[in-house]
Amino acid sequence: MFFHGSSKINERGHLEIGGVDTTDLVKEFGTPLYVYDVSLIRERARGFKQTFDQLGIKAQVAYASKAFSTIAMIQLAEEEGLSLDVVSGGELYTAIAAEFPVERIHFHGNNKSREELEMALNYQIGCIVVDNFYELELLDTICAERNQSVSILLRVTPGIEAHTHDYILTGQEDSKFGFDLQNGQAAEALQKAMNSEYLDLLGVHCHIGSQIFETTGFLLAARKIFSKLHEWKETYSFESKVLNLGGGFGIRYTSEDEPIPASQYVKEIIEEVKKQASAFSMSMPEIWIEPGRSLVGDAGTTLYKIGSKKDVPNVRKYIAVDGGMSDNIRPALYEAKYEAILANKPLQPIEETVSIAGKCCESGDMLIWDLPLQKTDSDDILAVFCTGAYGYSMANNYNRIPRPPVVFVENGKAVLVVRRETFEDIVKQDLPFVQRVKS
Numbered sequence: 203m204f205f206h207g208s209s210k211i212n213e214r215g216h217l218e219i220g221g222v223d224t225t226d227l228v229k230e231f232g233t234p235l236y237v238y239d240v241s242l243i244r245e246r247a248r249g250f251k252q253t254f255d256q257l258g259i260k261a262q263v264a265y266a267s268k269a270f271s272t273i274a275m276i277q278l279a280e281e282e283g284l285s286l287d288v289v290s291g292g293e294l295y296t297a298i299a300a301e302f303p304v305e306r307i308h309f310h311g312n313n314k315s316r317e318e319l320e321m322a323l324n325y326q327i328g329c330i331v332v333d334n335f336y337e338l339e340l341l342d343t344i345c346a347e348r349n350q351s352v353s354i355l356l357r358v359t360p361g362i363e364a365h366t367h368d369y370i371l372t373g374q375e376d377s378k379f380g381f382d383l384q385n386g387q388a389a390e391a392l393q394k395a396m397n398s399e400y401l402d403l404l405g406v407h408c409h410i411g412s413q414i415f416e417t418t419g420f421l422l423a424a425r426k427i428f429s430k431l432h433e434w435k436e437t438y439s440f441e442s443k444v445l446n447l448g449g450g451f452g453i454r455y456t457s458e459d460e461p462i463p464a465s466q467y468v469k470e471i472i473e474e475v476k477k478q479a480s481a482f483s484m485s486m487p488e489i490w491i492e493p494g495r496s497l498v499g500d501a502g503t504t505l506y507k508i509g510s511k512k513d514v515p516n517v518r519k520y521i522a523v524d525g526g527m528s529d530n531i532r533p534a535l536y537e538a539k540y541e542a543i544l545a546n547k548p549l550q551p552i553e554e555t556v557s558i559a560g561k562c563c564e565s566g567d568m569l570i571w572d573l574p575l576q577k578t579d580s581d582d583i584l585a586v587f588c589t590g591a592y593g594y595s596m597a598n599n600y601n602r603i604p605r606p607p608v609v610f611v612e613n614g615k616a617v618l619v620v621r622r623e624t625f626e627d628i629v630k631q632d633l634p635f636v637q638r639v640k641s
Protein backbone atom coordinates (compact mmCIF):
# COMPACT_ATOMS: atom_id res chain seq x y z
CA MET A 203 0.00 0.00 0.00
CA PHE A 204 1.23 3.47 -0.82
CA PHE A 205 -0.21 6.86 -0.02
CA HIS A 206 -0.62 9.74 -2.44
CA GLY A 207 0.25 13.34 -1.62
CA SER A 208 -0.72 14.43 1.87
CA SER A 209 -2.63 11.20 2.65
CA LYS A 210 -1.37 9.40 5.75
CA ILE A 211 -2.45 7.58 8.86
CA ASN A 212 -2.82 10.05 11.73
CA GLU A 213 -2.34 9.71 15.50
CA ARG A 214 -5.95 8.56 15.88
CA GLY A 215 -5.10 5.68 13.55
CA HIS A 216 -7.35 7.00 10.79
CA LEU A 217 -6.72 7.94 7.18
CA GLU A 218 -6.08 11.65 6.96
CA ILE A 219 -6.03 13.73 3.76
CA GLY A 220 -4.94 17.36 3.54
CA GLY A 221 -4.63 17.44 7.32
CA VAL A 222 -8.27 16.40 7.79
CA ASP A 223 -9.36 13.13 9.41
CA THR A 224 -11.50 11.22 6.91
CA THR A 225 -13.83 9.94 9.65
CA ASP A 226 -14.59 13.59 10.48
CA LEU A 227 -15.26 14.27 6.80
CA VAL A 228 -17.74 11.41 6.75
CA LYS A 229 -19.47 12.75 9.88
CA GLU A 230 -19.82 16.18 8.32
CA PHE A 231 -20.57 15.36 4.68
CA GLY A 232 -21.80 11.74 4.66
CA THR A 233 -20.97 9.03 2.13
CA PRO A 234 -20.25 8.43 -0.67
CA LEU A 235 -17.92 11.41 -0.75
CA TYR A 236 -15.26 12.57 -3.19
CA VAL A 237 -12.28 14.12 -1.38
CA TYR A 238 -9.58 16.07 -3.26
CA ASP A 239 -6.09 16.73 -1.90
CA VAL A 240 -5.62 20.30 -3.14
CA SER A 241 -1.90 20.52 -2.39
CA LEU A 242 -1.30 17.42 -4.52
CA ILE A 243 -3.15 18.99 -7.47
CA ARG A 244 -0.92 22.06 -7.07
CA GLU A 245 2.19 19.85 -6.92
CA ARG A 246 1.16 18.01 -10.08
CA ALA A 247 0.47 21.26 -11.95
CA ARG A 248 3.84 22.69 -10.93
CA GLY A 249 5.54 19.45 -11.96
CA PHE A 250 4.54 20.13 -15.57
CA LYS A 251 4.95 23.91 -15.57
CA GLN A 252 8.27 24.20 -13.76
CA THR A 253 10.40 22.38 -16.30
CA PHE A 254 9.20 24.59 -19.16
CA ASP A 255 9.86 27.69 -17.04
CA GLN A 256 13.30 26.51 -15.89
CA LEU A 257 14.38 25.76 -19.46
CA GLY A 258 12.94 29.04 -20.73
CA ILE A 259 10.59 27.38 -23.21
CA LYS A 260 7.41 29.15 -24.29
CA ALA A 261 4.64 26.77 -23.34
CA GLN A 262 1.09 26.32 -22.21
CA VAL A 263 0.06 23.54 -19.86
CA ALA A 264 -3.67 23.16 -20.46
CA TYR A 265 -5.72 21.23 -17.93
CA ALA A 266 -8.00 18.85 -19.85
CA SER A 267 -11.04 19.69 -17.76
CA LYS A 268 -13.09 16.71 -18.93
CA ALA A 269 -11.17 14.73 -16.27
CA PHE A 270 -12.91 16.72 -13.52
CA SER A 271 -14.78 19.89 -14.39
CA THR A 272 -16.29 21.96 -11.61
CA ILE A 273 -16.09 25.68 -10.84
CA ALA A 274 -13.75 25.12 -7.87
CA MET A 275 -11.37 22.95 -9.89
CA ILE A 276 -11.23 25.49 -12.69
CA GLN A 277 -10.49 28.24 -10.17
CA LEU A 278 -7.65 26.10 -8.88
CA ALA A 279 -6.31 25.61 -12.42
CA GLU A 280 -6.35 29.38 -12.82
CA GLU A 281 -4.50 29.88 -9.54
CA GLU A 282 -1.80 27.55 -10.80
CA GLY A 283 -1.43 29.45 -14.07
CA LEU A 284 -2.70 26.62 -16.25
CA SER A 285 -4.59 26.96 -19.52
CA LEU A 286 -7.82 25.02 -19.99
CA ASP A 287 -9.20 22.51 -22.48
CA VAL A 288 -12.95 22.16 -22.87
CA VAL A 289 -14.76 19.69 -25.12
CA SER A 290 -18.38 20.84 -24.97
CA GLY A 291 -20.65 23.81 -24.39
CA GLY A 292 -21.19 22.57 -20.84
CA GLU A 293 -17.49 22.49 -20.02
CA LEU A 294 -17.06 25.91 -21.65
CA TYR A 295 -19.98 27.25 -19.61
CA THR A 296 -18.35 25.91 -16.43
CA ALA A 297 -15.07 27.65 -17.32
CA ILE A 298 -16.88 30.92 -17.96
CA ALA A 299 -18.85 30.54 -14.72
CA ALA A 300 -15.50 30.13 -12.92
CA GLU A 301 -14.32 33.33 -14.67
CA PHE A 302 -11.38 31.53 -16.24
CA PRO A 303 -9.34 33.85 -18.52
CA VAL A 304 -10.94 33.28 -21.95
CA GLU A 305 -7.69 33.74 -23.88
CA ARG A 306 -6.32 30.58 -22.22
CA ILE A 307 -9.33 28.38 -23.11
CA HIS A 308 -8.95 25.84 -25.94
CA PHE A 309 -12.00 24.11 -27.43
CA HIS A 310 -11.73 20.46 -28.54
CA GLY A 311 -14.19 17.90 -29.86
CA ASN A 312 -14.99 15.94 -33.01
CA ASN A 313 -18.54 17.24 -33.43
CA LYS A 314 -18.85 20.78 -32.14
CA SER A 315 -22.27 22.17 -32.97
CA ARG A 316 -22.96 25.56 -34.56
CA GLU A 317 -24.29 26.70 -31.17
CA GLU A 318 -21.09 25.59 -29.41
CA LEU A 319 -18.88 27.30 -31.99
CA GLU A 320 -20.95 30.50 -31.71
CA MET A 321 -20.66 30.32 -27.94
CA ALA A 322 -16.87 30.03 -28.24
CA LEU A 323 -16.83 33.04 -30.59
CA ASN A 324 -19.11 35.04 -28.28
CA TYR A 325 -16.68 34.51 -25.42
CA GLN A 326 -13.68 35.09 -27.71
CA ILE A 327 -11.80 32.09 -26.33
CA GLY A 328 -8.12 31.61 -27.09
CA CYS A 329 -8.26 28.88 -29.66
CA ILE A 330 -10.46 26.30 -31.35
CA VAL A 331 -8.89 22.96 -32.17
CA VAL A 332 -10.47 22.10 -35.51
CA ASP A 333 -11.03 18.38 -35.93
CA ASN A 334 -12.50 17.82 -39.41
CA PHE A 335 -13.53 19.39 -42.74
CA TYR A 336 -17.14 19.85 -41.66
CA GLU A 337 -16.03 21.93 -38.70
CA LEU A 338 -13.46 23.83 -40.73
CA GLU A 339 -16.13 24.98 -43.19
CA LEU A 340 -18.77 25.61 -40.55
CA LEU A 341 -16.40 27.71 -38.45
CA ASP A 342 -15.26 29.69 -41.49
CA THR A 343 -18.90 30.35 -42.45
CA ILE A 344 -19.89 31.44 -38.95
CA CYS A 345 -16.83 33.72 -38.70
CA ALA A 346 -17.72 35.28 -42.07
CA GLU A 347 -21.31 35.90 -40.93
CA ARG A 348 -19.99 37.68 -37.85
CA ASN A 349 -16.94 39.21 -39.52
CA GLN A 350 -14.87 37.80 -36.64
CA SER A 351 -11.49 36.09 -36.68
CA VAL A 352 -10.44 33.20 -34.48
CA SER A 353 -7.22 31.35 -33.74
CA ILE A 354 -7.22 27.67 -34.54
CA LEU A 355 -5.07 24.57 -34.35
CA LEU A 356 -5.59 21.62 -36.67
CA ARG A 357 -5.92 18.29 -34.93
CA VAL A 358 -3.89 15.72 -36.83
CA THR A 359 -3.54 11.97 -36.39
CA PRO A 360 0.13 11.17 -36.76
CA GLY A 361 -0.41 7.42 -37.05
CA ILE A 362 0.80 6.61 -33.56
CA GLU A 363 -1.43 5.08 -30.99
CA ALA A 364 0.05 4.97 -27.52
CA HIS A 365 -1.14 2.42 -25.02
CA THR A 366 -0.24 1.91 -21.44
CA HIS A 367 2.92 -0.06 -22.06
CA ASP A 368 3.41 0.09 -25.79
CA TYR A 369 2.61 2.13 -28.84
CA ILE A 370 1.37 1.10 -32.24
CA LEU A 371 2.50 2.66 -35.46
CA THR A 372 -0.25 2.65 -38.04
CA GLY A 373 -0.05 3.94 -41.58
CA GLN A 374 -3.50 5.38 -41.70
CA GLU A 375 -4.97 5.69 -38.29
CA ASP A 376 -8.47 4.36 -37.77
CA SER A 377 -9.67 7.08 -35.44
CA LYS A 378 -12.75 9.26 -35.26
CA PHE A 379 -10.53 12.23 -34.41
CA GLY A 380 -8.50 14.58 -36.56
CA PHE A 381 -7.01 14.98 -40.03
CA ASP A 382 -4.80 12.15 -41.19
CA LEU A 383 -1.22 13.27 -41.55
CA GLN A 384 -0.16 10.58 -44.04
CA ASN A 385 -2.96 10.52 -46.63
CA GLY A 386 -2.96 14.22 -47.49
CA GLN A 387 -6.05 15.23 -45.49
CA ALA A 388 -4.00 17.33 -43.11
CA ALA A 389 -2.32 19.18 -45.98
CA GLU A 390 -5.70 19.84 -47.58
CA ALA A 391 -7.04 21.21 -44.29
CA LEU A 392 -3.93 23.35 -43.96
CA GLN A 393 -4.52 24.93 -47.38
CA LYS A 394 -8.19 25.55 -46.58
CA ALA A 395 -7.28 27.18 -43.26
CA MET A 396 -4.56 29.30 -44.87
CA ASN A 397 -6.98 30.47 -47.56
CA SER A 398 -9.57 31.54 -45.02
CA GLU A 399 -9.86 35.23 -44.27
CA TYR A 400 -11.03 34.53 -40.73
CA LEU A 401 -9.09 31.56 -39.46
CA ASP A 402 -5.69 32.29 -37.93
CA LEU A 403 -3.84 28.98 -38.03
CA LEU A 404 -1.46 28.82 -35.06
CA GLY A 405 -0.27 25.28 -35.59
CA VAL A 406 -1.08 21.61 -35.09
CA HIS A 407 -2.35 19.41 -32.31
CA CYS A 408 -2.25 15.70 -31.66
CA HIS A 409 -3.32 13.49 -28.76
CA ILE A 410 -2.00 9.98 -28.97
CA GLY A 411 -3.71 8.17 -26.11
CA SER A 412 -4.19 7.84 -22.39
CA GLN A 413 -2.49 6.43 -19.31
CA ILE A 414 0.88 6.38 -21.15
CA PHE A 415 3.96 5.42 -19.13
CA GLU A 416 6.70 6.18 -21.65
CA THR A 417 7.98 9.19 -23.51
CA THR A 418 8.55 7.30 -26.77
CA GLY A 419 5.08 7.90 -28.23
CA PHE A 420 5.29 11.66 -27.67
CA LEU A 421 8.75 11.88 -29.23
CA LEU A 422 7.67 9.82 -32.24
CA ALA A 423 4.63 12.02 -32.71
CA ALA A 424 6.80 15.13 -32.58
CA ARG A 425 9.15 13.63 -35.18
CA LYS A 426 6.34 12.65 -37.56
CA ILE A 427 4.72 16.05 -37.28
CA PHE A 428 7.99 17.87 -37.84
CA SER A 429 8.71 16.00 -41.04
CA LYS A 430 5.31 17.23 -42.31
CA LEU A 431 5.86 20.73 -41.00
CA HIS A 432 9.08 20.78 -42.97
CA GLU A 433 7.20 19.79 -46.14
CA TRP A 434 4.55 22.41 -45.45
CA LYS A 435 7.17 25.07 -44.98
CA GLU A 436 8.74 24.21 -48.34
CA THR A 437 5.43 23.85 -50.19
CA TYR A 438 3.12 26.38 -48.55
CA SER A 439 5.54 28.64 -46.62
CA PHE A 440 3.62 27.70 -43.49
CA GLU A 441 5.41 27.98 -40.17
CA SER A 442 3.77 26.47 -37.10
CA LYS A 443 3.83 28.77 -34.09
CA VAL A 444 2.39 26.11 -31.80
CA LEU A 445 2.96 22.39 -31.43
CA ASN A 446 0.40 20.82 -29.12
CA LEU A 447 1.28 17.24 -28.13
CA GLY A 448 -1.86 16.54 -26.10
CA GLY A 449 -2.20 14.68 -22.81
CA GLY A 450 -2.36 11.10 -21.63
CA PHE A 451 0.44 11.06 -19.04
CA GLY A 452 0.05 7.96 -16.87
CA ILE A 453 -0.61 7.81 -13.14
CA ARG A 454 -0.32 5.20 -10.41
CA TYR A 455 -3.70 3.59 -9.75
CA THR A 456 -2.19 0.51 -8.11
CA SER A 457 1.29 -0.53 -7.02
CA GLU A 458 1.68 -2.24 -10.41
CA ASP A 459 1.73 1.11 -12.21
CA GLU A 460 5.06 2.86 -12.51
CA PRO A 461 4.57 6.38 -13.79
CA ILE A 462 7.50 8.61 -14.72
CA PRO A 463 7.72 12.14 -13.35
CA ALA A 464 6.15 15.03 -15.26
CA SER A 465 9.54 16.72 -15.48
CA GLN A 466 10.92 13.80 -17.49
CA TYR A 467 8.14 13.92 -20.08
CA VAL A 468 8.58 17.64 -20.41
CA LYS A 469 12.37 17.54 -20.61
CA GLU A 470 12.43 14.84 -23.28
CA ILE A 471 9.69 16.51 -25.30
CA ILE A 472 11.58 19.82 -25.24
CA GLU A 473 14.82 18.13 -26.29
CA GLU A 474 13.13 16.36 -29.19
CA VAL A 475 11.32 19.48 -30.42
CA LYS A 476 14.57 21.48 -30.23
CA LYS A 477 16.39 18.77 -32.14
CA GLN A 478 13.74 18.58 -34.87
CA ALA A 479 13.45 22.35 -35.21
CA SER A 480 17.17 22.78 -35.64
CA ALA A 481 17.47 19.78 -37.99
CA PHE A 482 14.93 21.40 -40.34
CA SER A 483 16.15 24.97 -39.68
CA MET A 484 12.75 25.93 -38.35
CA SER A 485 12.03 28.26 -35.48
CA MET A 486 11.18 26.71 -32.14
CA PRO A 487 7.38 26.52 -31.74
CA GLU A 488 5.55 27.08 -28.47
CA ILE A 489 4.95 23.69 -26.89
CA TRP A 490 1.50 23.03 -25.50
CA ILE A 491 0.54 19.94 -23.51
CA GLU A 492 -2.81 18.87 -22.08
CA PRO A 493 -2.65 16.75 -18.93
CA GLY A 494 -6.01 15.74 -17.48
CA ARG A 495 -5.78 12.54 -15.44
CA SER A 496 -2.23 13.27 -14.27
CA LEU A 497 -3.26 16.57 -12.63
CA VAL A 498 -6.24 15.32 -10.64
CA GLY A 499 -6.31 11.51 -10.68
CA ASP A 500 -4.25 10.60 -7.65
CA ALA A 501 -5.49 13.65 -5.72
CA GLY A 502 -8.99 12.14 -5.49
CA THR A 503 -10.20 9.58 -2.93
CA THR A 504 -13.74 8.26 -2.64
CA LEU A 505 -15.11 7.42 0.81
CA TYR A 506 -17.91 4.87 1.08
CA LYS A 507 -19.78 3.23 3.94
CA ILE A 508 -19.74 -0.55 4.05
CA GLY A 509 -23.12 -2.25 4.14
CA SER A 510 -24.22 -5.74 3.20
CA LYS A 511 -22.03 -8.81 2.71
CA LYS A 512 -22.45 -12.00 0.82
CA ASP A 513 -20.29 -15.06 1.26
CA VAL A 514 -20.18 -17.54 -1.60
CA PRO A 515 -18.45 -20.40 0.24
CA ASN A 516 -15.12 -21.40 -1.31
CA VAL A 517 -15.57 -18.82 -4.06
CA ARG A 518 -15.53 -15.26 -2.80
CA LYS A 519 -16.74 -12.74 -0.29
CA TYR A 520 -18.67 -9.78 -1.60
CA ILE A 521 -18.78 -6.61 0.42
CA ALA A 522 -21.14 -3.90 -0.77
CA VAL A 523 -20.68 -0.14 -0.44
CA ASP A 524 -23.20 2.69 -0.70
CA GLY A 525 -22.05 3.81 -4.17
CA GLY A 526 -20.64 2.09 -7.25
CA MET A 527 -20.86 2.55 -11.00
CA SER A 528 -22.98 5.65 -10.49
CA ASP A 529 -20.00 7.49 -8.95
CA ASN A 530 -17.17 5.49 -10.57
CA ILE A 531 -18.00 3.78 -13.84
CA ARG A 532 -14.37 3.08 -14.78
CA PRO A 533 -14.15 -0.48 -13.43
CA ALA A 534 -17.32 -1.44 -15.34
CA LEU A 535 -16.30 0.50 -18.46
CA TYR A 536 -12.58 -0.28 -18.72
CA GLU A 537 -11.90 -2.94 -16.09
CA ALA A 538 -9.99 -0.21 -14.27
CA LYS A 539 -8.14 -1.32 -11.12
CA TYR A 540 -8.09 0.48 -7.80
CA GLU A 541 -6.66 0.03 -4.31
CA ALA A 542 -8.51 0.73 -1.10
CA ILE A 543 -8.22 0.60 2.69
CA LEU A 544 -10.53 0.90 5.65
CA ALA A 545 -10.16 4.57 6.53
CA ASN A 546 -11.31 4.16 10.12
CA LYS A 547 -8.96 1.26 10.98
CA PRO A 548 -6.16 1.02 8.42
CA LEU A 549 -3.65 -0.30 10.98
CA GLN A 550 -5.59 -3.45 11.82
CA PRO A 551 -4.14 -6.60 10.28
CA ILE A 552 -5.27 -7.67 6.81
CA GLU A 553 -7.39 -10.75 7.38
CA GLU A 554 -9.26 -11.58 4.22
CA THR A 555 -9.58 -11.08 0.52
CA VAL A 556 -12.87 -9.54 -0.49
CA SER A 557 -14.50 -8.11 -3.59
CA ILE A 558 -16.10 -4.70 -3.37
CA ALA A 559 -19.54 -4.47 -4.96
CA GLY A 560 -21.50 -1.35 -5.80
CA LYS A 561 -25.19 -0.97 -5.01
CA CYS A 562 -26.43 -0.64 -8.60
CA CYS A 563 -28.61 -3.28 -10.23
CA GLU A 564 -25.93 -4.64 -12.56
CA SER A 565 -23.76 -7.67 -11.94
CA GLY A 566 -20.96 -5.69 -13.57
CA ASP A 567 -21.16 -3.05 -10.87
CA MET A 568 -18.03 -4.18 -9.04
CA LEU A 569 -15.49 -1.59 -7.86
CA ILE A 570 -12.59 -3.86 -6.88
CA TRP A 571 -12.00 -7.59 -7.26
CA ASP A 572 -9.90 -9.52 -4.73
CA LEU A 573 -8.89 -6.77 -2.36
CA PRO A 574 -6.85 -7.76 0.72
CA LEU A 575 -8.66 -6.06 3.61
CA GLN A 576 -9.09 -5.89 7.36
CA LYS A 577 -12.06 -7.64 8.89
CA THR A 578 -15.00 -5.34 8.13
CA ASP A 579 -17.98 -4.34 10.19
CA SER A 580 -20.94 -2.50 8.79
CA ASP A 581 -20.46 1.26 8.85
CA ASP A 582 -16.72 0.94 8.39
CA ILE A 583 -15.43 3.46 5.87
CA LEU A 584 -13.81 2.26 2.68
CA ALA A 585 -11.41 4.71 1.04
CA VAL A 586 -10.80 4.01 -2.66
CA PHE A 587 -7.70 5.83 -3.88
CA CYS A 588 -6.96 7.59 -7.13
CA THR A 589 -10.53 8.34 -8.16
CA GLY A 590 -9.94 12.00 -9.01
CA ALA A 591 -10.05 11.72 -12.80
CA TYR A 592 -13.09 10.56 -14.77
CA GLY A 593 -14.91 9.69 -11.55
CA TYR A 594 -17.13 12.64 -10.72
CA SER A 595 -17.00 13.75 -14.35
CA MET A 596 -18.53 10.44 -15.48
CA ALA A 597 -20.91 10.15 -12.52
CA ASN A 598 -24.51 9.45 -13.41
CA ASN A 599 -27.90 8.89 -11.86
CA TYR A 600 -28.35 5.22 -12.75
CA ASN A 601 -30.93 3.73 -10.39
CA ARG A 602 -31.75 7.37 -9.57
CA ILE A 603 -28.88 7.48 -7.13
CA PRO A 604 -28.00 11.10 -6.27
CA ARG A 605 -24.43 12.06 -7.17
CA PRO A 606 -22.07 12.47 -4.20
CA PRO A 607 -20.69 15.81 -3.07
CA VAL A 608 -17.09 16.94 -3.58
CA VAL A 609 -14.89 18.27 -0.78
CA PHE A 610 -11.53 20.01 -1.22
CA VAL A 611 -9.08 19.55 1.67
CA GLU A 612 -5.89 21.51 2.25
CA ASN A 613 -3.89 22.49 5.36
CA GLY A 614 -6.41 21.02 7.78
CA LYS A 615 -9.44 22.70 6.19
CA ALA A 616 -12.30 21.11 4.28
CA VAL A 617 -14.38 23.09 1.79
CA LEU A 618 -17.54 21.72 0.18
CA VAL A 619 -17.25 22.54 -3.54
CA VAL A 620 -20.11 20.45 -4.97
CA ARG A 621 -23.28 19.83 -2.95
CA ARG A 622 -24.75 16.33 -2.66
CA GLU A 623 -27.62 15.86 -5.09
CA THR A 624 -31.00 15.41 -3.46
CA PHE A 625 -34.02 13.35 -4.49
CA GLU A 626 -35.63 16.67 -5.48
CA ASP A 627 -32.70 17.26 -7.86
CA ILE A 628 -33.30 13.82 -9.31
CA VAL A 629 -36.90 14.59 -10.34
CA LYS A 630 -36.28 18.25 -11.14
CA GLN A 631 -36.40 17.84 -14.92
CA ASP A 632 -39.35 15.43 -14.85
CA LEU A 633 -42.75 16.64 -16.02
CA PRO A 634 -46.03 14.85 -15.36
CA PHE A 635 -47.91 13.00 -18.07
CA VAL A 636 -51.09 12.61 -16.08
CA GLN A 637 -52.32 15.81 -14.48
CA ARG A 638 -53.65 15.10 -11.02
CA VAL A 639 -56.49 17.33 -9.93
CA LYS A 640 -55.99 18.46 -6.38
CA SER A 641 -59.19 18.35 -4.37
Ligand SMILES: *Cc1c(COP(=O)(O)O)cnc(C)c1O
Nearest residue numbers: 266409412449450492493494495
Ligand atom coordinates in the same frame (compact mmCIF):
# COMPACT_ATOMS: atom_id res chain seq x y z
C1 LIG B 1 -8.77 13.47 -22.96
C2 LIG B 1 -7.84 14.39 -23.60
C3 LIG B 1 -6.73 14.86 -22.90
C4 LIG B 1 -6.40 14.42 -21.50
O1 LIG B 1 -6.14 13.08 -21.40
P1 LIG B 1 -5.61 12.48 -20.02
O2 LIG B 1 -5.42 11.03 -20.29
O3 LIG B 1 -6.67 12.73 -19.01
O4 LIG B 1 -4.35 13.21 -19.68
C5 LIG B 1 -5.91 15.77 -23.53
N1 LIG B 1 -6.16 16.19 -24.78
C6 LIG B 1 -7.22 15.75 -25.49
C7 LIG B 1 -7.45 16.26 -26.86
C8 LIG B 1 -8.09 14.85 -24.93
O5 LIG B 1 -9.14 14.41 -25.64
